[in-house]
Amino acid sequence: PPARATRLVPTTAPGAFAEAARLLAAGGLVAFPTETVYGLGANAADPRAVAALYAAKGRPAFNPLIAHTHDAASARRLGHFNRAAGLLAERFWPGPLTLVVPYAGDDGVCELARAGLDTVALRVPSHPDAAALLAAFGGAVVAPSANRSGHVSPTTARHVMEDLGGRIDAVLDGGPAPVGVESTILDVTGAVPVLLRPGGLAREVIEAALGHPLARPGRADDARPVAPGRLASHYAPRARLRLDAGDVAPGEALLTFAGALPPGADRAAQVIDLSPSGDLTEAAARLYGALRGLDASGCAAIAVVPLPHEGLGEAIADRLARAAAPRPADETSASEIPT
Numbered sequence: 001p002p003a004r005a006t007r008l009v010p011t012t013a014p015g016a017f018a019e020a021a022r023l024l025a026a027g028g029l030v031a032f033p034t035e036t037v038y039g040l041g042a043n044a045a046d047p048r049a050v051a052a053l054y055a056a057k058g059r060p061a062f063n064p065l066i067a068h069t070h071d072a073a074s075a076r077r078l079g080h081f082n083r084a085a086g087l088l089a090e091r092f093w094p095g096p097l098t099l100v101v102p103y104a105g106d107d108g109v110c111e112l113a114r115a116g117l118d119t120v121a122l123r124v125p126s127h128p129d130a131a132a133l134l135a136a137f138g139g140a141v142v143a144p145s146a147n148r149s150g151h152v153s154p155t156t157a158r159h160v161m162e163d164l165g166g167r168i169d170a171v172l173d174g175g176p177a178p179v180g181v182e183s184t185i186l187d188v189t190g191a192v193p194v195l196l197r198p199g200g201l202a203r204e205v206i207e208a209a210l211g212h213p214l215a216r217p218g219r220a221d222d223a224r225p226v227a228p229g230r231l232a233s234h235y236a237p238r239a240r241l242r243l244d245a246g247d248v249a250p251g252e253a254l255l256t257f258a259g260a261l262p263p264g265a266d267r268a269a270q271v272i273d274l275s276p277s278g279d280l281t282e283a284a285a286r287l288y289g290a291l292r293g294l295d296a297s298g299c300a301a302i303a304v305v306p307l308p309h310e311g312l313g314e315a316i317a318d319r320l321a322r323a324a325a326p327r328p329a330d331e332t333s334a335s336e337i338p339t
C-alpha cells in the first residue's frame, strides 16, 4: 500500500473527532479506540476506502468487516432484525456484541465490505470516543481490529502505531481499550442465535437474556457462512505458545493467572500474571498486551497455565488456542483467513 503520514491524535485534543470524521469522509483510514480493541475505520459506503483498508491491513478481501454505527436505530436501518436480534440489540447495545443479520442497507455498507455476502455484521460500540467519532461522521464505519492481518489485536494506540504506522492517516489515542478482547459475534439470521466468535460479552450473560442456550457454529465446510476469523492461527505472537502447561521448560516465558507458579517458574525468562486476583475480566483486558510484552522479550516459547473457561475465559481460551495453532506458511492461503 502507498505510504501515508500517520498522525497520532489524543481524543482530548480540540476538534479531534471533527478532523477524524473529515478524514473518513475523504476516504481516509482512521484508527480509533473501542471498548474491545482499537479498530481501523473507513467509510463503509466507500469501496475505494474499504479497498485501501484491506490493503493497509494485508487482509484478504473475502473476509467481511463489521459495520459500526453511533446508535442502535442507525444499525437497525442496515439490516433485518428478527425477534431474537431485536431483543439482543435492545439489551446489549451499545456494547461488545456484533450481530450478523440479513443486509438491508442499500449502499450504506458496500459490497466489498460485506465480501459479497447477503448478510452484514453490525455493532454499536459503547466506548465514548468511538461513539463521538461515529456521531461526528454520521454514516456507518467499517472497522476491523487495527493490526496487520494475522497479528495480535491492538489494545493501545502505541500497538496500532507499531503495526500500521506509515500505512494509515491517523490514530485517535483514547487510552487502553477496557475490555481487551474483540466483540462477541452472533449469527442472528435464524430463530436461534449462533455463537460465531466468543468475545467481550460472555455467553452466560447472553443466554440468560435469551432464556435458552446459543447454538453451535456450523463447520467451515457447511453451506452457512461462518465468521472466517474463527479459523485457526490468528492473533499470533512470534513466540510459540504451549497451552495448559503444567511446568515451565528451560528458556520459556510464563503466562500465568491467579498467582499460579508451576514447577520451573523460577527459571522462566519472564513471567506475566494476567490477573493475580484471579479476575477473568482483568485477564481479558491484559491478554493482548501480555502477548506483545512477552514477544518483545525475545523468548522463543511461552508456557501458558490452564485458565478457567467460564465468563470471558471462553474468549481468552479461543484467542490463546488460535495464537497457539500451527501457522500457515502463506498468510493468504484460502484455508486460513487471518483477521
Ligand code: TXA
Pocket: 034, 036, 037, 038, 039, 040, 063, 064, 065, 066, 098, 100, 117, 119, 120, 121, 123, 143, 144, 145, 146, 181, 182, 183, 184, 185, 196, 225, 226, 227, 228, 229, 230, 339
Ligand atoms: O471488537 C470488535 O469486534 C473489533 C472492534 C474494532 O469493533 N472488530 C473486529 O473486527 O474484531 P475483525 O474484522 O477483526 O473481525 C470481524 C469478524 C471476522 O471474523 C469476520 O469474518 C466476521 O467478523 N464477519 C464480518 N461480517 C460477517 C458476516 N456477514 N457473517 C459472518 N461473519 C462475519
Ligand code: MG
Pocket: 144, 145, 153, 229, 339
Ligand atoms: Mg481482527
